Amino acid sequence: MNRTLGIFRMHWRDKFSVLVLPWVICGFSFVVNLIVGAGVRPEEGIYTGGLSSIYVYVFVAGIVILAQTFPFALGMGVRRTDYFWGTLAATASSSAITTVVLILLSEAEAGWLNGWGVGLHFFHLPFVHEGPAWLQAATHFTLLMTLILIGFFISAVYRRFGKFGLYAFGLVALLVFIVGPLLLTYFERWDDIGRWVEANFHTLNDLTPWLLLVAVLLGLGSYGMLRKATI
Amino acid sequence: MSQVVYAKGLTKSYGGFDAVKDVSFALEENRIYGLLGRNGAGKTTIMNMITAQTFPTRGELKVFGEEPFENGRVLSRVCIVKESQKYPDYFSVRDVLETAAMLFPNWDRAFAASLVEEFRLPVKRKMKKLSRGMLSSVGIVVGLASRAPLTIFDEPYLGLDAVARKIFYDRLMEDYTEHPRTVVLSTHLIDEASPLLEHLLVIDGGRILLDEDADELRGRAYSVAGTASKVEAFASGREDQVIARETFGSLASATLLGVMDEGTRRQAGSLNLELASVSVQQLIVHLTQENTQRKAANDR
Known part of the structure; x- marks a missing residue:
């Protein structure tokens, strides 16, 4: 059998972690919000970020998947290339399923169910869910893949460069996020950034091309590192 | 007879330390080799290089006449069973065997099932809940049922009792007779395994100390x-x-x-x-x- 397909199916053996667990976590958050909503009933409705649990989950899954399955797959005589594409296909298929469910829930909440009867905005949020359903789907699929690939990339750094490589990577990332804002403050450019964001990003959909670019770069980087990774 | 593995001047260095030093040898088709040596002698490093899980620093290495790195033709014909093999924590024994069945072209389901029975493996149990001996048994089932033209066992029986080891030797011999292939067995239990071994490679301090036919050595x-x-x-x-x-x-x-x-x-x-x-x-x-x-x- 084609080994890329073998890797794809290897990932799908654990259906619970892919199809059930994230929704159990998200569902828990939803139920809590629903109860609060039913109790409080504010006039303007309740807006909550509980949905983000799904996105945090896939980010963590990206780290775990590589750490758990890469040494196993290599031990089974799989090429690193086959591992990469099989894994990418598996994450893309699971992200596609997640996206469809998310969009259905979003449509249901905004349309037929009207805030679950208590004015709860959980699956359909302003800025995050705007425009036609297909556009929302494209956006959320890209966002899910980007987050998985961030996790995947971090794990790949560890596989390729070890513990100290990961420390170094973390340090660099930290410096970028500290020094970057400091420089912006020093040169008084925050207003420009603000204007640029205001002019270009009206909904999450406007971020999608950028996310896509980031995802592709992360994918290429991960692939490059895995090619040279040893056990 | 064709050569399955050919190594010339093979060296692997970690920093300033040479784990494998200028090693040359050849493994021929359809024989059982013993790769023997003390802990840290370089056995695992050599086997990891053959399967492209780690890369040589210097030297030439051909497996089935080709470079093994990222080579599907080579890697699909090799199965390595390592004492240190990692399995996904959330995988059950069945998950591991089903995955192996998808990845090894010559996999024999019936043979795998009979081995599972003989080793009394709980197929539904998660890998991380298995005892050391059971973990070794899973590796042995994969190694035998894969029927890979080059099968490498690196210390395959840590934690296995004498009965299970006997099952391993017996099934290996039977299956080898019916389906000849090249087997490399690395082990500390030399006397126990030596009736099986046709050719011995002894390695010490990263160098080949002995490369000789087992009968001649005896x-x-x-x-x-x-x-x-x-x-x-x-x-x-x-x-x-x-x-x-x-x-x-x-x-x-x-x-x-x-x-x-x-x-x-x-x-x-x-x-x-x-x-x-x-x-x-x-x-x-x-x-x-x-x-x-x-x-x-x-x-x-």
């Missing part, structure tokens, strides 16, 4: 035993051949390198000494110790 040494004075009489004049001496009160034994020929037999017989062959394990222990001592002497 004939390379012998021991004599009897009263101490007679053993001494026999040994005198053969001092350079004596590799070990033991005394128990008035009795003694000596191990000698050399062939047990007619003259030797006659002399031993006239002195009332008992002649015996030396186990492969004893010989290898001797060879590696001698190597260590020589190295220490050189360092001095």
Whole structure:
């Protein structure tokens, strides 16, 4: 059998972690919000970020998947290339399923169910869910893949460069996020950034091309590192 | 006979340390090889290089006549079972076997099922809940049922009891007879495994110490035993051949390198000494110790 397909199916053996667990976590958050909503009933409705649990989950899954399955797959005589594409296909298929469910829930909440009867905005949020359903789907699929690939990339750094490589990577990332804002403050450019964001990003959909670019770069980087990774 | 593995001047360095130093050898098709040596001798590093899980620093390495790195034609024909093999925590025994079935072209489901039965493996149990012995059994099932043209067992039976080890040897021999392939077995239990081994590679300190046919090696040494004075009489004049001496009160034994020929037999017989062959394990222990001592002497 084609080994890329073998890797794809290897990932799908654990259906619970892919199809059930994230929704159990998200569902828990939803139920809590629903109860609060039913109790409080504010006039303007309740807006909550509980949905983000799904996105945090896939980010963590990206780290775990590589750490758990890469040494196993290599031990089974799989090429690193086959591992990469099989894994990418598996994450893309699971992200596609997640996206469809998310969009259905979003449509249901905004349309037929009207805030679950208590004015709860959980699956359909302003800025995050705007425009036609297909556009929302494209956006959320890209966002899910980007987050998985961030996790995947971090794990790949560890596989390729070890513990100290990961420390170094973390340090660099930290410096970028500290020094970057400091420089912006020093040169008084925050207003420009603000204007640029205001002019270009009206909904999450406007971020999608950028996310896509980031995802592709992360994918290429991960692939490059895995090619040279040893056990 | 075609060569399955060909290594020339193979070296692997970690920082300034050479785990494998300038190693050259060839493995031929459809034979059972023993890769023997002490802990840290470089056995696992060599096997990891053959399967492209780690990369040589220098030297040439061909597997089935090709470079193994990212080579599907090579890697799909190789199965390595490592003591240190990692499995996904959330995988059950069945998940591992089903995945192996998808990845190895020659996988035999019926054979795998019968092995699972014999090793009494709980197929539904998660890998991280298995005992050390069960974990080893899973590796052995994968190694045998994959029927890979090159199958490598690296210390496959950590934690396995004698019964399970016997099952492993028996099934390996039976299946090897029916489906010939090249097998590399790396082990510390040399005497136990030596009836299986057709050719031995002994490695020490990252170098090949011995590359020899098992039968030839078995004939390379012998021991004599009897009263101490007679053993001494026999040994005198053969001092350079004596590799070990033991005394128990008035009795003694000596191990000698050399062939047990007619003259030797006659002399031993006239002195009332008992002649015996030396186990492969004893010989290898001797060879590696001698190597260590020589190295220490050189360092001095």
